[in-house]
Amino acid sequence: DAGVIQSPRHEVTEMGQEVTLRCKPISGHDYLFWYRQTMMRGLELLIYFNNNVPIDDSGMPEDRFSAKMPNASFSTLKIQPSEPRDSAVYFCASSLSYRVKYEQYFGPGTRLTVT
């Protein structure tokens, strides 16, 4: 299996622009997670889906952030409008509910820089 795929790997954008991050989970996995990693806050969960349905979005920082999972093989995290404080590495992860308990497989991340 190719593992979790994220695109783009790097994104540089100007404040106020819309940013869309993409994720393809491992085939067959029924959970998908979006995380953000910063120096100040470490690795924090933003939102997660089960069978394409958002379960908990309490970690989404504000209304500028939105996430969708239109099908089992694709998810997006959108920031609109972007701000410099959104600069971070964003990870997508997936897991199987019935297999190794709680073991999540992470993608390589998208490094976002907002100037």
Next chain:
Amino acid sequence: DQQVKQNSPSLSVQEGRISILNCDYTNSMFDYFLWYKKYPAEGPTFLISISSIKDKNEDGRFTVFLNKSAKHLSLHIVPSQPGDSAVYFCAASGYNAGNMLTFGGGTRLMVKP
């Protein structure tokens, strides 16, 4: 309030010696704990886990110890190798948390040749 804490941001160890990484948690509902390893420019990868019904789990050079009364777990790497140099994250979850993980802030391990 951080529910999972790794109080040592970094650790330096000589090759061949033991590395001990520590993690503390506050939520008594946590019943499953994991360690992830992260290299630069890569996502975290699962290393080893332990259920709260155990106090030790071993996998090759890696052993995780759990002390439930102290709400403390540790990861031992013996012997340490330069390739082990990475950031290690402790994570925890509970029965009521679905598949959600709460991560610690990470500890950067440097193994010197």
